[in-house]
Structures are given as structure tokens and as C-alpha cells.
């Protein structure tokens with residue numbers, strides 16, 4: 001039943017951050033299997049609904065537009081995110097707050113928009129793109145690590161709240177992936193990271209997207225609850 005909700009209806013999939021990188025590859029994967037996909041992003045683009053996931057009013061407005069366009073959301077992919085590099089002793093509160101606002105609070109705000117209707121229809125999938133850094137940490141990334149660890153913890157708690165109504169909440173924690181996101185990271189950091197990876201290379205978005213399709217599939221994803229799957233070049237072995 002891949003690509004279809006039980007009952008045969010085409011699923012509606014919302015991908016935040018779907019204008020670029022991992023989110024764009026996931027959106028393409030769902031489109032390819034016949035789902036109806038809506039992209040929410042801060043970056044403008046054809047068919048994209050504008051949102052700043054860190055802003056409560058913006059999220060409410062964007063999801064109202066989604067409901068008007070496609071009705072109830074069956075699958076939510078939280079992929080919007082940002083990454084900067086700074087050692088803690090040099091980090092401004094502004095940089096810390098911005099990372100937490102986008103990478104953690106943004107997940108909360110978007111989940112809050114969809115869980116009620118998903119519970120009501122007794123079917124839903126929420127998949128958040130966390131990071132392996134949320135499990136193992138990274139130098140110069142205390143803010144990002146805290147946000148991603150928070151997203152993983154939050155997803156477990158939300159999974160407990162809503163799984164009785166057949167709404168399944170999980171995370172994907174990719175390793176380093178070649179996208180515009182890592183442009184903000186120093187070449188030294190990337191070279192050191194590559195050297196530490198068992199596969200010796202970063203991944204590409206097309207190597208992450210199938211994990212999201214699996215978690216959203218029925219029956220393939222039906223038993224994943226509060227899990228964190230790791231397409232990560234061997235960076236973390238939980």
C-alpha cells in the first residue's frame with residue numbers, strides 16, 4: 001500500500017524545508033509515488049507556501065493555507081532547519097536562540113498544527129529530520145546538537161501521546177549530507193568529519209529520502225514508533 005492511505009485515497013504530504021536539499025528529495029520521492037505534496041519553506045518557489053517555522057503566526061497561516069489547498073495532512077515531514085558553527089564560549093544568545101527557534105520550536109509548532117486532525121482520522125505520520133549530531137554531538141555545534149537532541153526527545157514523547165490513535169511519530173538522523181546547509185561549515189570541519197566516517201564520504205539527499213518513504217509507508221512503516229533511523233555513513237551506531 002505504499003503511497004496510499006488505507007482506503008485507497010491519495011495521501012497529502014507536507015514537507016517543511018522542502019525547497020532544498022533533503023526536504024526537496026523527500027518531496028520528490030512522495031510525488032513520484034503519487035502522493036499530493038505541499039512544500040512549506042522560507043525560500044520562495046513555484047507552488048511553495050511561505051512559512052517561517054519559528055514564527056507561531058506564520059505557521060498557523062501556512063497550515064490554514066495547506067488545509068484550504070489539500071484538506072487534512074496525512075504525513076508531515078519536518079525538514080526545515082539551519083546550521084551555523086560557533087564554539088560555545090564565542091556564541092551569542094541570538095545565535096543560540098535562532099537555532100533553537102528554527103530547529104526545535106519549529107518542529108513543535110508544525111506538529112501542533114497536524115496532530116489533532118490526524119488523531120481524528122486515526123491515521124497520520126510525522127517524520128522529523130533530526131541529525132546524528134543530536135545523538136553524538138559535534139565541536140562548534142552545541143546549539144544545533146541541543147536542538148536536534150530536543151527534536152528526538154520531543155518525538156518520543158509525542159509518539160507516546162498519539163500512537164494510540166494510529167499517529168506514528170519518528171525521526172531520521174542523517175549523517176553529513178551534501179546540501180546547501182553544510183556550506184556554512186568550515187572546510188576543516190568537513191575534512192575532519194569525512195576522515196572519521198566509516199564510509200569515508202558524505203551522503204546525498206537521494207540516499208536519505210527512501211527512509212522517509214519507508215516510515216510513511218503502510219504497512220512498511222506501521223511498527224515504527226518513536227524511533228530514530230540513521231542513514232549516517234556509519235557515524236553513529238546506537
Ligand SMILES: NC(=O)c1ccc[n+]([C@@H]2O[C@H](COP(=O)([O-])OP(=O)(O)OC[C@H]3O[C@@H](n4cnc5c(N)ncnc54)[C@H](O)[C@@H]3O)[C@@H](O)[C@H]2O)c1
Nearest residue numbers: 017020021022042043052053079080081131176177179181
Ligand atoms: N545536510 C546535512 O548534513 C544534514 C545532516 C543531518 C540533518 N540535517 C537536517 O536536515 C534538514 C534539511 O537540511 P538540508 O541539509 O536539506 O538543508 P538545506 O539548507 O538544503 O534545506 C533546508 C531548507 O529549510 C528552509 N528553512 C530554513 N529555515 C527555515 C525557516 N525558519 N522556516 C522555513 N523554512 C526554513 C531553507 O529555506 C531550506 O529550503 C535540516 O533540519 C537539517 O538540520 C542535515
